[in-house]
Amino acid sequence: MPEILKITPPLSEEIIARLKAGDKVLIRGTLYAARDAAHKRMIELMDKGEELPIDLCGQIIYYVGPTPEKPGQVIGSAGPTTSSRMDPYTPRLIAEKGLKGTIGKGWRSQEVKDAMKTYKAVYFGAIGGAGALIARTIKKSELVAYEDLGPEAIRRLEVEDFPAIVINDIYGGDLYEEGIKRYTRI
Amino acid sequence: MSIGFQKALQQEESPIGIEVLTQIIENAQIATTEFVPMCQDTGVTVVFVELGEEVCFEGSGLIEAINRGVAEGYQAGYLRKSMVRDPLRRQNTQDNTPAIVHIDLVPGDKLKIMVAAKGGGAENMSALRMLRPVDGLLGIINFVLEVVKKAGPNACPPLVVGVGIGGNLEKSALLAKKALFRPLGQRHPDPFYAQLEEELIEKINKLGIGPQGMGGTVTTLDVHIEVFPCHIASLPVAVNLDCHAHRHKEVVF
Numbered sequence: 001m002p003e004i005l006k007i008t009p010p011l012s013e014e015i016i017a018r019l020k021a022g023d024k025v026l027i028r029g030t031l032y033a034a035r036d037a038a039h040k041r042m043i044e045l046m047d048k049g050e051e052l053p054i055d056l057c058g059q060i061i062y063y064v065g066p067t068p069e070k071p072g073q074v075i076g077s078a079g080p081t082t083s084s085r086m087d088p089y090t091p092r093l094i095a096e097k098g099l100k101g102t103i104g105k106g107w108r109s110q111e112v113k114d115a116m117k118t119y120k121a122v123y124f125g126a127i128g129g130a131g132a133l134i135a136r137t138i139k140k141s142e143l144v145a146y147e148d149l150g151p152e153a154i155r156r157l158e159v160e161d162f163p164a165i166v167i168n169d170i171y172g173g174d175l176y177e178e179g180i181k182r183y184t185r186i
Numbered sequence: 187m188s189i190g191f192q193k194a195l196q197q198e199e200s201p202i203g204i205e206v207l208t209q210i211i212e213n214a215q216i217a218t219t220e221f222v223p224m225c226q227d228t229g230v231t232v233v234f235v236e237l238g239e240e241v242c243f244e245g246s247g248l249i250e251a252i253n254r255g256v257a258e259g260y261q262a263g264y265l266r267k268s269m270v271r272d273p274l275r276r277q278n279t280q281d282n283t284p285a286i287v288h289i290d291l292v293p294g295d296k297l298k299i300m301v302a303a304k305g306g307g308a309e310n311m312s313a314l315r316m317l318r319p320v321d322g323l324l325g326i327i328n329f330v331l332e333v334v335k336k337a338g339p340n341a342c343p344p345l346v347v348g349v350g351i352g353g354n355l356e357k358s359a360l361l362a363k364k365a366l367f368r369p370l371g372q373r374h375p376d377p378f379y380a381q382l383e384e385e386l387i388e389k390i391n392k393l394g395i396g397p398q399g400m401g402g403t404v405t406t407l408d409v410h411i412e413v414f415p416c417h418i419a420s421l422p423v424a425v426n427l428d429c430h431a432h433r434h435k436e437v438v439f
Binding site: 037064067070076077081105107131132133135149150165176178181185186 | 401
C-alpha cells in the first residue's frame, strides 16, 4: 500500500509534482467551498478586472453545497457535487488566479485537464454521497461571500484529515479512465 | 439499502471499490445514528400519489398540503433547499418547494403517498431515447449501457437504475422514475422483464465503472423496468439513474 500523503494548502509545485492519479491524500488546513453559481460571479468579476473575494493562489476549491448545520454542528452534510458544472470556469481560475487544486466528483473536461497539465494543478475526488462522514473532518466553516446564494455561498472551511483521492495529476494520469479500463469486461 | 451495500461489498473485487463501499456504509451508519442527511444533496421532492376514487379532502388542496409538508420537513430536518423558482433566472425558493407531484386515480378509499428525495447528480445523467421498434431488445440494452457508461462517476455509483419502456415520450420518463420506487431486489412480475432486469444488472456491472467510478465490479445495485403499451411506430426508452443515496418512503392513509 502506498503511504497516504498529508497535504496542506497552499500547495507547492513540489507537492503537486509528487501527486499521482490514484494516490490517497489527507488534507489539513483551508479549503474554499464554491459551486457553479459562485464560480459564475467570480468569472464576471474577472471579466470586469475586479478583485475576487478570496485569494485563490495555491489554494484548493471544494465543490460543495452543504445542508444547514443543526444546533451544535460546525456544518451539515458536506459531500462533493458534480465537478463538470464548474468546467467552463475552472481553466481561467487555474491559469489566471493560480488555483492549484479542486475537489469534487465526476469527469472533468479536456480543457480543465489541459489547464491542470499546463499550469500544474490537481483534481481530487471525494466520495459522493458520503456527506455525513466528510462533515466530521470539517472543524470550522465561515461564510466569505455571496450569502444570498444560500447553500451555494463561498465558505472558508478548516479541515483536518479530509480524505480525497487524486483523480487527475499533472502528468495526464486519470484514475477514472485507468480504473474503469482495468475492470471492464464487456 | 444497507443489505444492498453489504451484498455489494461481498461482490466488489477492486480494492479501491471496497474502500469506497466501506466508507459509504460508515457514512450511512453515521447518518442513521446522528440523524443527519447521508448526502448534502437532499434533492427534489418527488411524490407519487395513488388516490382512491372514494377519497374526499377537507380544507386546502392536496398539492398545497404536500408542498406545505415539504417546506416544513426541509426546514425542521435541516435539509438543503435545492429548488430554484425559474430554470434560467435561478432564484432559490428557500423551502425546497415545489415538489414534483404525480397523481394516479385508483379504485378504493385509500390514499397512498410515495416520496423520494431525488439528487441532482444522478438525475442529470439520466436520458430518454425514442428507439424504433426494429431496434428491439438489443437496442434497449445498448441504450441503457450507453447511459450508465456516459454517467460514469458523475451519477455516484453504485446506482439503482430505473428503465421505462413504452408509452410515449413523457410516459416512458414517468415509468423510469416510478421504477425506482420498487424495493431493491424485487423483480418484475413478468418473467420476460425479470430476466431482462437480471441481464442488465450483469452487463452494467461488467462496464467496470465501480463504486464512485474509480473502477470495480459493482456499478449497479439493481435495475427495475416498468413497461406500458405503445404506438405501432414507437419504442420509447427512458433511463432514470439514482445514486446510492436512494431515499424513498411511503405512507398509506
